[in-house]
Amino acid sequence: MPDSTPTFDDILAAAARIAPHAHTTPVLHSRELDAMAGCTLLFKAEPLQRGGAFKFRGACNAVWALSDEAARRGVVTHSSGNHGAALALAAHTRGIACHVVAPDGAVATKLAAIARYGAVLHRCEANTAAREAACARLQTDTGASLVHPFTDPYVMAGQGTAVLELHNAQGPLDTVITPVGGGGLLAGSAIAMATLAPDCAVFGAEPQGADDAARSLAAGERLPDFVPDTICDGLRTPVGVPNFAVLQRHKVQVLVADDRETIAAMRLVWQCLKLVVEPSSAVALAVLLKHRERFAGQRVGLVLSGGNVDLDALPWSHT
Amino acid sequence: MPDSTPTFDDILAAAARIAPHAHTTPVLHSRELDAMAGCTLLFKAEPLQRGGAFKFRGACNAVWALSDEAARRGVVTHSSGNHGAALALAAHTRGIACHVVAPDGAVATKLAAIARYGAVLHRCEANTAAREAACARLQTDTGASLVHPFTDPYVMAGQGTAVLELHNAQGPLDTVITPVGGGGLLAGSAIAMATLAPDCAVFGAEPQGADDAARSLAAGERLPDFVPDTICDGLRTPVGVPNFAVLQRHKVQVLVADDRETIAAMRLVWQCLKLVVEPSSAVALAVLLKHRERFAGQRVGLVLSGGNVDLDALPWSHT
Numbered sequence A, B: 001m002p003d004s005t006p007t008f009d010d011i012l013a014a015a016a017r018i019a020p021h022a023h024t025t026p027v028l029h030s031r032e033l034d035a036m037a038g039c040t041l042l043f044k045a046e047p048l049q050r051g052g053a054f055k056f057r058g059a060c061n062a063v064w065a066l067s068d069e070a071a072r073r074g075v076v077t078h079s080s081g082n083h084g085a086a087l088a089l090a091a092h093t094r095g096i097a098c099h100v101v102a103p104d105g106a107v108a109t110k111l112a113a114i115a116r117y118g119a120v121l122h123r124c125e126a127n128t129a130a131r132e133a134a135c136a137r138l139q140t141d142t143g144a145s146l147v148h149p150f151t152d153p154y155v156m157a158g159q160g161t162a163v164l165e166l167h168n169a170q171g172p173l174d175t176v177i178t179p180v181g182g183g184g185l186l187a188g189s190a191i192a193m194a195t196l197a198p199d200c201a202v203f204g205a206e207p208q209g210a211d212d213a214a215r216s217l218a219a220g221e222r223l224p225d226f227v228p229d230t231i232c233d234g235l236r237t238p239v240g241v242p243n244f245a246v247l248q249r250h251k252v253q254v255l256v257a258d259d260r261e262t263i264a265a266m267r268l269v270w271q272c273l274k275l276v277v278e279p280s281s282a283v284a285l286a287v288l289l290k291h292r293e294r295f296a297g298q299r300v301g302l303v304l305s306g307g308n309v310d311l312d313a314l315p316w317s318h319t
Helices: A008-018 A031-037 A055-065 A068-072 A082-094 A108-116 A128-142 A153-159 A161-170 A184-196 A212-219 A241-249 A259-273 A279-290 B008-018 B031-037 B055-065 B068-072 B082-094 B108-116 B128-142 B153-159 B161-170 B184-196 B212-219 B241-249 B259-273 B279-290
Strands: A040-045 A075-077 A098-103 A120-124 A175-179 A201-207 A253-257 A299-304 B040-045 B075-077 B098-103 B120-124 B175-179 B201-207 B253-257 B299-304
Touching (some): A008 A055, A008 A161, A008 A184, A031 A040, A031 A279, A040 A161, A055 A082, A055 A153, A055 A161, A075 A082, A082 A098, A082 A108, A098 A108, A098 A128, A108 A120, A120 A128, A153 A161, A153 A184, A161 A184, A175 A184, A184 A201, A201 A279, A253 A259, A259 A279, A279 A299, B008 B153, B008 B184, B031 B259, B031 B279, B040 B161, B055 B153, B082 B098, B082 B108, B098 B128, B153 B184, B161 B175, B161 B184, B161 B299, B175 B184, B175 B279, B184 B201, B184 B241, B201 B212, B201 B279, B212 B253, B253 B279, B279 B299
Parallel strands (some): A075 A098, A175 A201, A175 A299, B040 B299, B075 B098, B098 B120, B175 B201, B175 B299
16 A cells, blocks of 8 residues: 555455454434435444444554564554554554553543553643654654554554445445544545445534634635534544545535534434434534535435443533 | 234334334443442443333334234324324324323423324323323223323333443343333343243343332242332333233242432433433333342343433432
């Protein structure tokens, strides 16, 4: 695989590579939600993936693509969220070391999950320079391979396997919608659908308080400098450089919803699909309902990306 | 089928009859829960069944077993809970009328679901005599067939298809645990497992505040007179006469958990399996964790029966 961007064949290879370790997640459907949306909604239920999020797909692909020699030196990343936990779990499936650099102030339950999967936690100050320095030091000291949460091509290819499964189970689809933060899932999905169903539109769903992908596509250049303000803790990252290039190349569009709309959509998913999803997942349904006239009568695939949410702090009361 | 008790063949017939209408629900698994329980737990995810509960299986079997002539006159039941909604939905799949007698004071969201599936609601006073009188009057007036929520043999046979699927997907199992209220699911499961895997133990899980099945089995006679006091709104009914006979015949044991234990188990299911379950489902995991030494090292199948819960009134705060 080239350094930068995976191909459709890389996604097929990823699907084969992760098959012994990852779940083929079910596709859920609700006539009630269809009636509200005015179209047919097919939800890929990634909260039921190992680790509770699609992130395991990419991490698992990256871990198992390593040579035996590289694998022996372990992997390292700087994510205190679902990618950190997914990489820890993926490393565990291969029996190799995993180092996770977590900034001060990271969510305690997510750190606990990372530790439970057997990774070594390294704390650092909560800024990009400190995180990158800590990661670089660990790479030097241990020889571990960096697995970036969304720019790594093996990660991107792995994330593309979710819509591959969705297409194989429920295709043809008129539209696919996934959340977009760093853009690993959205770029992988765009690459997959461009070959599987070139006429299928691919949309990203982004919180208004971190809408850099939407603004960047409109401006024709990447605009990574912003201060995120959204409940969607998995989507506060600016879209990555190779990810943005993929979105441009494949004419991906990005739609935006505010947190109030996302929380309402999250509640609908819990109620109608009986699936625990986090806000970063629900934004996909939120943009669909907000722009329902664009999707009237279509078959729409949505990737519900993860379900790692704090049950003691449910946001219904903010709606 | 005889009037009273279905056979294993009736369960196979039910599986074939409902196949075009019901979902084959997934089986979920969590290494974290396995570690807590000290055994392998395989969860049949009936909240993902149509209507959000296993009840659709039995209702669908009863509706589609009717002759065309009987079907034309519709069906009637007296359940304001998941069975009422399931029968409404099942009647809808056959395009026939459904009457549901609902006592004053029934939960508004469940009544709304029954109405949404197209059934005619008939209100009555909240006592057994009033419900039965209203049902009998509707049968006389319309010729509709009564579909009892748990003593109807077609209902019992339909409920048995959940563990049939679980066994086929994940067997062999050492133990199967299902919740028990009226006993349709538990009796159907006992009949199914007696043929599929005679050495597999079958347990019922019952809330302490409605533990008539446990007390009845201990006494050797049905003890239906009690005032239920439990958060498990689906399990407040005394076990039915034919259901009790099946439990005795197949040496089913019933274990009990209190509501505090059930709420803690419900929270674990939401967190580890990402599945929205109602308290009446979670009691199965609650009794397993309470009596974990009995199941050490086993492969245990649990039926998570439904997920129709009021998201505005989550009970964590009572734990």
